[in-house]
Amino acid sequence: MKVLGIIPSRYGSSRFPGKPLIDLKGKSMIQRVYEQAKKCEAFTSVVVATDDKRIYDHVKTFGGEVMMTSDQHQSGTERCGEVIEKWTDFDLVVNIQGDEPLIRPEQLSDLIAVFEDESVEIATLVKAMYNEADIRNPNRIKVVRDDLKNGIYFSRSPIPHIANTPHDEWMNKTTFWKHIGIYAWRKAVLKNLLTFQPCELERLESLEQLRWLFHGYKIRTVETLIETPNIDAPEDVDAVLNLL
Numbered sequence: 001m002k003v004l005g006i007i008p009s010r011y012g013s014s015r016f017p018g019k020p021l022i023d024l025k026g027k028s029m030i031q032r033v034y035e036q037a038k039k040c041e042a043f044t045s046v047v048v049a050t051d052d053k054r055i056y057d058h059v060k061t062f063g064g065e066v067m068m069t070s071d072q073h074q075s076g077t078e079r080c081g082e083v084i085e086k087w088t089d090f091d092l093v094v095n096i097q098g099d100e101p102l103i104r105p106e107q108l109s110d111l112i113a114v115f116e117d118e119s120v121e122i123a124t125l126v127k128a129m130y131n132e133a134d135i136r137n138p139n140r141i142k143v144v145r146d147d148l149k150n151g152i153y154f155s156r157s158p159i160p161h162i163a164n165t166p167h168d169e170w171m172n173k174t175t176f177w178k179h180i181g182i183y184a185w186r187k188a189v190l191k192n193l194l195t196f197q198p199c200e201l202e203r204l205e206s207l208e209q210l211r212w213l214f215h216g217y218k219i220r221t222v223e224t225l226i227e228t229p230n231i232d233a234p235e236d237v238d239a240v241l242n243l244l
Contacts, residue, residue: 002044004090005037006083008076009098011052015233025244032101034064040105042112049079081194094184102228111184114222121189125180126221141179151219154207
């Protein structure tokens, strides 16, 4: 299989404008994400997809592949869709988050490997949760799964709800799964997903993967023991610097 890794990268951010270009001990964030992705031997190619000339020019300076894309995209998925109109000779597409400078290549390899099963259409990573505060945090996305480990539903709410049990005992009753937002799609599947309009569930939860489930696609979840910190806002930088 030919596998294309795409790193969507926007300069504009309401919480942290310009964060792809911040310095992290001598390298920009986008350079660190790119170099980590390139360590994954399952990729045929890796490309940064941006809407900003400053990022485009910077990626060129460290020898990375980069493509200028529209500034009208509403999601990284849409930006990936524009890239595959030009980069056509691939079977799988992986959306690598541009704010995870410590992403591990083995996570990406595990995600790609699940497509050896020809029934897999979409795949994403999940990790067991052991912190009760995370379960109740709406910014930590939860998922419940079927017996084939396909995601049945994703939510900002704690799922499953454990009936007739005090909240402080929930952790002892089941494993809660946190969604880690790295996606892989078969190329034809991604093209079809981009033809769908948002559904009500997506609008209510603000989670685009619910659109895909609504239209009948299955999302295979791949368990990982690794969770690296991402940089959403300026206060997240120190956690990454401490690990570099």
